[in-house]
Amino acid sequence: MITLRNVTKTFKRGADDEVVALADVSLEVAKGEFVFVVGPSGSGKSTFMKLLTHEQRPDEGEIWVAGKNLGTLRSWKVPMLRREIGYVFQDFKLLANKTVYENVAFAMEVIGKHRREIDRRVPEVLELVGLDSKAKAQPHELSGGQQQRVSVARAFVNHPRILLCDEPTGNLDPSTSVGIMKLLDRINRTGATVVMATHDQHIVDSMRRRVVELENGVVVRDQSRGVYGYAG
């Protein structure tokens, strides 16, 4: 589902200063896998995610996502790539002036889904995340955990093949985080590939899934049924 071959990404900092965000990274993620990406701040986790969505381009190497070679992907095909990917962010990124229902429906509207399909699918996915009774609420009327459930519903409503989660539990307390992880686990079991960047040691240790550890842009560990494993 995801392949990186010898991927390097550098950023210029000033005239002759360069930072290597990812250095010669090669990695395969199979369909239906659940992968944690861990590592200290600045180790390259966000850069890795942004390369997968084509938000950033590598300097060297090859990236394949959902059967597409991003190096040769025409710009008009980028929206199609992004439809294969759902995103969950640390800060939820919900639309404040829309209800829970409208927030989730919006993700279908922007890709031109018909009203009938939206009205069938949105209640289904709100039930999946346990928020069917909150459809008419606005984000500010919800707890942090409930808001994150809405953003998971929004990410999943179009059945993406890949779910990218950037610190999804970063703003949540431990027991709320467990609820979000159960939800991501359930979505993963429907066949979606989940890649989650995190600093949440407790979550990684309790889930025992594949762990890829980055350090200064280099993959220093790739472990199945792994643990958080570093002190940072």
Ligand SMILES: Nc1ncnc2c1ncn2[C@@H]1O[C@H](COP(=O)(O)OP(=O)(O)OP(=O)(O)O)[C@@H](O)[C@H]1O
């Ligand atoms: N747009 C950019 N311009 C310049 N340098 C950048 C840019 N994006 C990232 N970097 C640098 O690349 C390196 C990797 O950053 P990245 O954001 O991928 O790390 P991270 O592991 O996601 O960190 P965190 O856990 O703090 O989110 C860092 O040294 C960072 O300063």
